[in-house]
Amino acid sequence: MANVAKKVSWSGRDPRDDEDDRAGETTPLLNGTGPGAAGGARQLPRPYPNEIPHNEKLLSLKYESLDYDNSENQLFLEEERRINHAAFRTVEIKRWVICAMIGILTGLVACFIDIVVENLAGLKYRVVKDNIDKFTEKGGLSFSLLLWAILNASVVMVGSVIVAFIEPVAAGSGIPQIKCYLNGVKIPHVVRLKTLVIKVCGVILSVVGGLAVGKEGPMIHSGAVIAAGISQGRSTSLKRDFKIFEYFRRDTEKRDFVSAGAAAGVSAAFGAPVGGVLFSLEEGASFWNQFLTWRIFFASMISTFTLNSVLSVYHGNAWDLSSPGLINFGRFDTEKMGYTIQEIPIFIFMGVVGGILGALFNALNYWLTMFRIRYIHRPCLQVIEAMLVAAVTAAVGFVMIYCSRDCQPIQGSSVAYPLQLFCADGEYNSMATAFFNTPEKSVVNLFHDPPGSYNPMTLGMFTLMYFFLACWTYGLTVSAGVFIPSLLIGAAWGRLFGISLSYLTKGSIWADPGKYALMGAAAQLGGIVRMTLSLTVIMMEATGNVTYGFPIMLVLMTAKIVGDYFVEGLYDMHIQLQSVPFLHWEAPVTSHSLTAREVMSTPVTCLRRIERVGTVVDILSDTSSNHNGFPVVESNPNTTQVAGLRGLILRSQLIVLLKHKVFVERANLSLVQRRLKLKDFRDAYPRFPPIQSIHVSQDERECMIDLSEFMNPSPYTVPQVTAPGPSAPLSLWNPPRWGSAGPRQVPPGEGGTGGAVAGTDVMGAELPSGVVRWPPTPLRPGSCFGGGRERTGLACGGDTAVPGALTQPCCPGSLCVAAFSSLLPLLLLFLAPSSASLRDQNTRLALLAPCIGSPWVG
Numbered sequence: 001m002a003n004v005a006k007k008v009s010w011s012g013r014d015p016r017d018d019e020d021d022r023a024g025e026t027t028p029l030l031n032g033t034g035p036g037a038a039g040g041a042r043q044l045p046r047p048y049p050n051e052i053p054h055n056e057k058l059l060s061l062k063y064e065s066l067d068y069d070n071s072e073n074q075l076f077l078e079e080e081r082r083i084n085h086a087a088f089r090t091v092e093i094k095r096w097v098i099c100a101m102i103g104i105l106t107g108l109v110a111c112f113i114d115i116v117v118e119n120l121a122g123l124k125y126r127v128v129k130d131n132i133d134k135f136t137e138k139g140g141l142s143f144s145l146l147l148w149a150i151l152n153a154s155v156v157m158v159g160s161v162i163v164a165f166i167e168p169v170a171a172g173s174g175i176p177q178i179k180c181y182l183n184g185v186k187i188p189h190v191v192r193l194k195t196l197v198i199k200v201c202g203v204i205l206s207v208v209g210g211l212a213v214g215k216e217g218p219m220i221h222s223g224a225v226i227a228a229g230i231s232q233g234r235s236t237s238l239k240r241d242f243k244i245f246e247y248f249r250r251d252t253e254k255r256d257f258v259s260a261g262a263a264a265g266v267s268a269a270f271g272a273p274v275g276g277v278l279f280s281l282e283e284g285a286s287f288w289n290q291f292l293t294w295r296i297f298f299a300s301m302i303s304t305f306t307l308n309s310v311l312s313v314y315h316g317n318a319w320d321l322s323s324p325g326l327i328n329f330g331r332f333d334t335e336k337m338g339y340t341i342q343e344i345p346i347f348i349f350m351g352v353v354g355g356i357l358g359a360l361f362n363a364l365n366y367w368l369t370m371f372r373i374r375y376i377h378r379p380c381l382q383v384i385e386a387m388l389v390a391a392v393t394a395a396v397g398f399v400m401i402y403c404s405r406d407c408q409p410i411q412g413s414s415v416a417y418p419l420q421l422f423c424a425d426g427e428y429n430s431m432a433t434a435f436f437n438t439p440e441k442s443v444v445n446l447f448h449d450p451p452g453s454y455n456p457m458t459l460g461m462f463t464l465m466y467f468f469l470a471c472w473t474y475g476l477t478v479s480a481g482v483f484i485p486s487l488l489i490g491a492a493w494g495r496l497f498g499i500s501l502s503y504l505t506k507g508s509i510w511a512d513p514g515k516y517a518l519m520g521a522a523a524q525l526g527g528i529v530r531m532t533l534s535l536t537v538i539m540m541e542a543t544g545n546v547t548y549g550f551p552i553m554l555v556l557m558t559a560k561i562v563g564d565y566f567v568e569g570l571y572d573m574h575i576q577l578q579s580v581p582f583l584h585w586e587a588p589v590t591s592h593s594l595t596a597r598e599v600m601s602t603p604v605t606c607l608r609r610i611e612r613v614g615t616v617v618d619i620l621s622d623t624s625s626n627h628n629g630f631p632v633v634e635s636n637p638n639t640t641q642v643a644g645l646r647g648l649i650l651r652s653q654l655i656v657l658l659k660h661k662v663f664v665e666r667a668n669l670s671l672v673q674r675r676l677k678l679k680d681f682r683d684a685y686p687r688f689p690p691i692q693s694i695h696v697s698q699d700e701r702e703c704m705i706d707l708s709e710f711m712n713p714s715p716y717t718v719p720q721v722t723a724p725g726p727s728a729p730l731s732l733w734n735p736p737r738w739g740s741a742g743p744r745q746v747p748p749g750e751g752g753t754g755g756a757v758a759g760t761d762v763m764g765a766e767l768p769s770g771v772v773r774w775p776p777t778p779l780r781p782g783s784c785f786g787g788g789r790e791r792t793g794l795a796c797g798g799d800t801a802v803p804g805a806l807t808q809p810c811c812p813g814s815l816c817v818a819a820f821s822s823l824l825p826l827l828l829l830f831l832a833p834s835s836a837s838l839r840d841q842n843t844r845l846a847l848l849a850p851c852i853g854s855p856w857v858g
Contacts, residue, residue, distance in 0.1 A: 103302025159205030174221025202479030217481020227261025271324025275538030351558025358527020494520015530569030614701030
């Protein structure tokens with residue numbers, strides 16, 4: 001496995017250029033290589049290398065975890081006790097108000113995108129059409145080709161420049177990033193206001209620039225950013241604090257609102273509120289309960305209603321709410337386009353075709369993305385590539401239209417920009433209806449144009465060319481989605497399949513090409529993104545026809561099964577390519593013999609309950625480790641042995657304590673400074689200052705700091721060793737979707753040795769078979785608190801010795817197993833159906849009874 005000397009961020013930006021990177025810190029990879037692995041000295045910037053060696057089987061330590069576990073320290077408990085019934089009702093009302101605001105703003109952003117794209121794209125196509133009509137008579141169509149290519153390249157250049165140089169995380173659809181965020185991975189800049197502005201402007205310019213992209217996918221990212229901003233009641237980018245919604249300034253609350261924002265984005269894109277809820281559940285959220293379901297559905301309904309109302313007024317039909325989403329597939333008449341029982345095997349066969357084509361699409365895009373990561377990592381090269389793709393797309397479209405002799409009568413057609421070219425008077429070139437249009441309108445045309453509107457050769461050539469153009473386009477440094485290009489490719493070959501079937505059945509009425517275009521679109525999209533439940537409902541809502549629910553479900557399930565046999569879905573593939581430690585729903589079967597002892601690392605950096613300020617500063621300033629959480633122990637100052645664990649404290653909490661100078665001159669003195677409240681920690685959230693920005697004098701370094709009031713006294717734990725059988729994997733992986741990224745620690749056993757296991761260690765450990773890894777990565781040496789997505793918990797152990805830590809990567813919902821003897825029944829208790837809602841309400845079950853008297857329980 002190759003050593004990687006440098007790791008780029010999600011969109012290609014050098015981590016050293018990130019404004020949020022701590023001074024003097026770099027981003028090592030899991031195997032300890034990288035610019036910062038050798039030491040803590042800050043290195044001078046170096047020019048971009050010609051090639052960046054990249055291995056997607058390494059997990060990057062660039063990504064930290066979100067804290068989905070409430071730190072139940074004294075400050076938190078005191079605040080919870082002060083909340084009476086009226087205050088609790090007020091908090092609930094605020095949650096509903098925030099969800100309504102998320103829906104309204106997401107709908108308005110979708111309206112803005114749709115209206116601007118419609119006007120700018122219409123202007124471009126009218127200019128090019130007039131030019132083509134002019135030079136068709138006079139000769140010199142090469143000037144028309146040049147004009148079309150220059151217009152596309154110029155518009156895309158602007159869209160690519162703002163993404164590559166201002167906010168690279170706005171590239172793509174944003175769905176993989178939001179999936180990671182909801183999984184518990186902190187992706188830098190992913191939910192910032194600047195990201196939203198660049199996302200909206202970038203997707204407008206990408207669609208207007210004629211790329212094989214859609215504007216629906218980025219709406220999911222846009223809705224998530226809107227939700228994250230509104231729920232905090234302030235803008236850190238604009239440095240404005242409105243002093244509202246302060247209670248929700250923590251990762252746990254923000255996660256739920258981001259889930260609502262993602263669902264509202266789907267609802268605005270497709271006019272599918274139920275599909276939006278299911279999308280957030282299937283593809284995004286890693287934690288769920290019934291109250292969250294209802295609030296997310298409310299946000300989705302408000303979003304689609306807002307979009308529908310504004311667009312209806314814009315189109316001059318104020319009382320006709322006929323625009324529920326950015327794309328409307330139109331009504332499918334059941335009487336004319338119904339299906340029969342003998343068509344079910346045909347639909348399943350189309351699902352197989354969609355799965356194979358989707359796997360081919362993903363495989364080609366995989367190698368293309370690897371090439372981009374290695375060679376096209378400079379922003380200027382990324383912009384040049386985007387312009388090249390835009391120009392090639394225009395050239396291919398022009399050549400295809402020029403060579404096509406498929407002429408159809410204009411009378412009765414709904415073509416927005418009919419190109420006559422070499423067709424007779426009163427006719428238009430049917431190839432132009434696919435290329436010379438926005439992708440959304442092309443999809444609707446393929447669904448609803450009457451039989452005979454397209455020549456089979458036209459559809460075949462369009463499918464072939466657009467397939468490779470869409471594959472080349474996805475992954476460019478532009479804001480763009482893959483939903484609509486996938487639907488367009490599938491609709492083209494699906495309609496071609498329907499025409500061929502009509503020829504074979506001699507014009508049988510059930511072989512309607514529009515119906516098979518719909519099934520082909522579903523098969524192609526399912527084969528690429530591998531969505532099943534949510535996509536079925538989205539397609540049903542977008543078509544307004546429940547009758548097609550069963551065949552669409554069959555097509556999507558078949559496409560997913562066939563596609564998964566060859567390669568994983570597009571979003572999961574790009575998550576892996578970026579080396580993100582993403583926790584999937586299920587652990588692999590071969591990991592069931594994995595125990596904490598096999599993957600833990602020692603020794604672990606600990607803090608005493610009353611610690612010297614200088615020691616805390618030195619630990620936080622140690623750039624070689626970049627720990628994010630520290631176990632707090634009670635130790636005897638006269639010995640080097642640890643008397644017992646008392647809790648866990650996070651780096652961000654220590655930063656706030658140092659910033660407010662919460663320390664005294666001697667350990668036996670009480671605090672004389674202003675007593676901190678939770679508000680002080682929330683005011684610093686989410687951009688906690690780096691340790692280098694906090695000045696601590698030499699005299700202050702000799703003071704003491706008491707961590708008792710601020711640490712979490714009940715961190716989560718697992719035992720070092722479990723008995724063979726089902727309980728062993730449960731200690732590391734289950735319950736499958738824990739509600740918190742809470743840290744896991746491994747205290748010592750009888751032998752007096754404890755250890756630390758990072759989530760990346762658990763995911764990357766070599767299994768006993770010696771063959772299978774998940775993901776296939778090497779163990780990371782060192783402690784578990786390295787700069788990755790780690791949290792630490794504790795377990796019952798021996799009486800003395802230094803504790804260890806087992807960190808679980810962003811696993812939603814946490815579980816504390818206090819004693820091995822009661823491990824299995826406690827797990828069964830937590831796996832009960834009501835456990836999710838109990839944990840969501842910060843309800844703790846009395847699970848620590850077996851550890852009474854143990855020094856490992858604070």
